[in-house]
Amino acid sequence: MTINGHYQLFDYLDSRDRNVMQGWASDFDEEQRGRLDLRIEVLERAKVGEDLPPKLLTPTSGKPRQRHILEMPMKGQVALRPMLCRGPIDMGGEFTFLDGAVERDRKYVPLDAPRRAEANRQDLIERGEIGRENHKRFNIQGERSF
Amino acid sequence: MKIISDLIYKVKEAFKSKEYRHAYVDEFLNVSIATQIKVLREQRGREWSQKDLADKVGMKQPRISVMENVNYSSWSINTLRKLAKAFDLTLRVSFESFGERIKEIDQFNREALERASFEEDPYFKPEPIDIPVRVGMLLGASFSLESPEVSKEVEDKTMGRLFYFDVKQKTSKNKMDAYQEEKAMPRYERLLETNQKQAGATQ
Numbered sequence: 001m002t003i004n005g006h007y008q009l010f011d012y013l014d015s016r017d018r019n020v021m022q023g024w025a026s027d028f029d030e031e032q033r034g035r036l037d038l039r040i041e042v043l044e045r046a047k048v049g050e051d052l053p054p055k056l057l058t059p060t061s062g063k064p065r066q067r068h069i070l071e072m073p074m075k076g077q078v079a080l081r082p083m084l085c086r087g088p089i090d091m092g093g094e095f096t097f098l099d100g101a102v103e104r105d106r107k108y109v110p111l112d113a114p115r116r117a118e119a120n121r122q123d124l125i126e127r128g129e130i131g132r133e134n135h136k137r138f139n140i141q142g143e144r145s146f
Numbered sequence: 147m148k149i150i151s152d153l154i155y156k157v158k159e160a161f162k163s164k165e166y167r168h169a170y171v172d173e174f175l176n177v178s179i180a181t182q183i184k185v186l187r188e189q190r191g192r193e194w195s196q197k198d199l200a201d202k203v204g205m206k207q208p209r210i211s212v213m214e215n216v217n218y219s220s221w222s223i224n225t226l227r228k229l230a231k232a233f234d235l236t237l238r239v240s241f242e243s244f245g246e247r248i249k250e251i252d253q254f255n256r257e258a259l260e261r262a263s264f265e266e267d268p269y270f271k272p273e274p275i276d277i278p279v280r281v282g283m284l285l286g287a288s289f290s291l292e293s294p295e296v297s298k299e300v301e302d303k304t305m306g307r308l309f310y311f312d313v314k315q316k317t318s319k320n321k322m323d324a325y326q327e328e329k330a331m332p333r334y335e336r337l338l339e340t341n342q343k344q345a346g347a348t349q
Contacts, residue, residue, distance in 0.1 A: 029165065030163045030165035030166040030169070031165045031166070031168075031169040032169070033160070033166060033169075034160070034163075034165065034166040034167065034168070034169030034170035034173065035169045035170065035172075035173040037157075037160070037170060038169075038170045038171075038173040038174050038177070038251070039173065039177070039216075041153070041251060042174075042177050042216075042251075042254060045251075045252075045254050045255060046255070047255055047256070050255075050256055051184075051256075053177055053180065053181040053184075053216050054180055054181060054184050054214045054215055054216060055180075055214075055215040055216050055217060056177070056216050073217060074217065075217045075219065137156065137160075139156075139157065139159070139160030139166060
C-alpha cells in the first residue's frame with residue numbers, strides 16, 4: 001500500500017520479533033546513521049512509478065545471484081550495504097529491509113549476506129505482516145532491539 | 147508549517163549531533179546533484195543521451211554515467227559550471243542553514259529538480275496575452291480587455307477563425323510588445339488577412 005503515492009518502508013523482524021536492521025546498525029556511529037537515514041528518506045520520498053534516484057538501489061553481486069534482493073550501496077570509510085526487496089506483500093508500493101552487510105575488498109561481510117537476505121524474504125512471505133514492522137530510523141540510538 | 151514539520155520533527159533530536167546532521171545533509175548534496183543531472187538531461191528530451199550531454203560538456207560518456215550516480219561525491223564547481231552551461235542554466239552555490247536544507251529534502255522529487263532552460267524560462271519567454279482591443283476595432287466590433295468575450299457579431303465576421311485562434315489558444319506576444327501596440331499591429335493585420343483568405347478559400 002502506498003502513502004500518497006510514495007513507497008512504504010518496512011523492516012524485517014526475525015522469529016523473536018527483533019528488528020534485524022536496528023541490530024545491524026546498533027554500533028554505527030552518528031555519521032553512518034546520518035548518511036543511512038538520508039538515503040532511506042530519499043527512497044521514502046520517491047514517487048511510485050517514477051524512476052528512483054540513479055543507483056540508489058542496485059542488484060546485489062556474488063553467486064548465486066539473488067534476483068529479488070537489492071542493495072543500497074553507500075560509499076564511506078565503511079561501505080554500508082543495507083539489503084532490501086520490493087514488496088514482498090505489495091510488490092508495487094513498498095520495500096522491506098531484510099538485512100545489512102558491509103563491503104570490503106569487493107566482498108560482502110558477511111560473505112553470504114544476499115543469501116541471508118533472501119532467506120529472510122522467504123520467511124517474511126511465509127509469516128506475512130507479522131514478520132515485519134514499519135521502518136525505524138537509525139537516529140534513535142535508545143531504540144536498539146539487540 | 148505542515149510542509150516542513152514532519153521531517154523537522156523526525157530529525158530534530160538527531161540533529162543535535164553535529165556529525166549526524168552534517169553527514170545527513172552532505173549525503174543529500176550528492177544525491178540531489180546526481181539526480182538533478184539525470185532529471186535535467188531527461189527533461190531536455192529523449193535525444194539527450196549521456197553521450198550527447200558528454201559531447202556538450204566536453205567529456206566522455208562514462209564520466210557522465212559516474213556523475214549520474216548518487217554515490218559520486220567528488221564534485222568540482224568547474225564541472226558543475228560546464229554542466230550548467232550545457233543545460234543553459236545558471237549554477238547557484240550557496241551556504242544554507244539546516245532548516246532550509248531540510249525543507250529542500252522534504253520536497254525532494256523529480257518535479258522539484260526540473261529547471262527550464264533559457265529558451266523555456268518564463269521570465270524571458272514571450273507570454274500568452276489576451277487579444278487586445280485593437281483586433282476588435284479592426285473587425286468593427288468592441289469588447290473589453292477585462293472580459294474578452296467574443297460577440298456573435300464578431301465571430302460571424304471572422305468565420306469564427308480569428309477568435310478561436312486568438313482568444314482560446316491566445317497569441318504569444320512579448321509583454322513589452324503588448325505595450326507597443328503600434329509595433330504589434332502588423333502582426334494582427336497579417337493574421338486577419340490570413341484568416342480572411344482561409345475563410346474565402348473554404349467558401
